[in-house]
Amino acid sequence: MPSKAIICAATALVLLISGTFGQTQSSFTSTAEGTGSSSTSSSSSAVGISTSSEQQQQVGQTAFQPQEQSQQPEAPAVSLPTDTRQVQPFSTVALCAPINLLILPNTTFTTPEDAYAFTISAEQEVLPQIQSEVGPEGVLSITATGPIATNQTVQLTVSLPPDALNAILHSGPNAAIYVAPGFNVAALNITTSFGAGELYIQDLVAERLNIVHHGIGDLIAQGRFTDATATSDAISDLYISGVENSVELTLSSTSDAFIGQQPTSTITGTASGLNRVTYTAGACQMTSPFSALTNLALQTCTQQAFLSIPPAQPTWTCGIQIEGNFTCRAATVLALGPGGTAVSQPGTPTITSTAPGGFFFSGQTAQGGSQVQAGQAQPGSASALAGIAGTGSVSSSAVSVSGAGGSTSTTQTTRDGVTQGFTTTSGGQTQNFGTAGGVASNGSPGVLVSYEGPGRETATAASSMCAAPLDAIRMPLM
DSSP: OOSOOOEEEETTEEEEEESOBOOSSSSSTHHHHTTTOOOEEOOOSSTTEEEOSSSOOBTTSOOSEEOOOOSOOOOOOOOOOEEEEEOOOOSEEEEOSSSOEEEEEOOOOOSGGGSOEEEEESOTTTGGGEEEEEOTTSEEEEEEESOEEEEEEEEEEEEEOTTTOOEEEEOOBTOOEEEOSOOEEEEEEEEEOTTBOOEEEEEEEEEEEEEEEOOSSOEEEEEEEEEEEEEEOOSSOEEEEEEEEEEEEEEOTTOOEEEEEOTTOEEEEEEOSSOOEEESSSEEEEEOTTTTOOOGGGOSEEEOSOEEEOOOOOBOEEEEEEESEEOOOOBOEEEOSSSOOOOOOSSSOOOOEESOSEEEEEEEOTTSSEEEEEEEEOTTOSEEEEEEEESSSOOGGGOOOOOTTTEEEEEEEEETTEEEEEEEEEOSSOEEOSTTOOOOOSOBOSEEEEEETTEEEEEEOOGGGOOOOHHHHBOOOO
16 A cells, blocks of 8 residues: 555544545546646636636636646547436535536526436446435435446536525535536535535626635635635635625634735635735735734735636546445544554544644544644745644644754644744754644545444545546536
């Protein structure tokens, strides 16, 4: 087994993730990476937003268009069976399976029965292993039951009327959700669970955008929004572009926010962790334990003329093995990347290692209450960051982070609403330890293992398994 490992312990759940993915930012990028697929570009309707692809695009240019790809061995085209399921009307999409999902606005339906659908294109033996069910609250849940083993693409598509999408619940471990242009709704509510991958929304119109972000993948919402609220304690970042009036942010952990808005717009809220808010226009007033400091490196709000947005990876999942059942459950421990080993049990886990690149923990303490810990540190780098927040038994000594070679370490502790920020200098190897800490090095996972009681579920996403041609891997958003 590869030396890279991750373990996610949830309420009665632990995810161990190990493997040889090649990226740290995107979720499930191995579906394209190992096959030679390159990044695509995203755009925004807000002035001052540009992508972070090799040739940066300005707002208004075509988004999510695949670049020329190389190194992909040509494979014969495979005609995959398609199962289109007419489902009851729904307004919420809940992804629980570790498989990428495309959400499309349905503008061609002629009868109410045709307005809502869930479509799977995959090898014949895979089709019955992907379940879809609409609950009494109008929630379409997408789950997966093993065994599944395929070296072809698994294409999941949800379609519904352009004005019907009310909420997205993203619990797909390391999977990605892409929302195609064309939705126009009164409000969109988004929740990403710990372990969930990236979520890209393109050219969506909503009077109100509400976000609760816990995932490991970036959340990018581009479109036109009258107002927006966002709460994030993720280790990944949050991008919102196209806000006309106000943005209210509640940030903790190490999550940063990038906001593209109009000159008359305002950003308000709190940042209790090691957070940054970068914005293009208007005003930004965030309450932070570092607000009174003169050190610009610790100030929360920073204005820039342009924002760099990570490129999207609009690809289908390709090459996957699944054992057991994947249903929506909340995780509490996450450690990212190779080089670190995490061993934990549900509850208050103990995770130790050296030379971490980043970690995240959220869960109950042994004495009661809740606790969140997160940090970033690159071996050999000049700085390290750590954050602790919660109730009950929480102390700054639970996590020790210091950069190698006498670098600066910034640590923040919050207990029962009281936050302290301080810096310290220490040499030696970067370390992390404690009864509720997590460590890992830079990198992305390739294997997900979840534990619930005596059961065990695994999903292996190996890019070398993918035998689909290039055209089959690309996910069309238009």
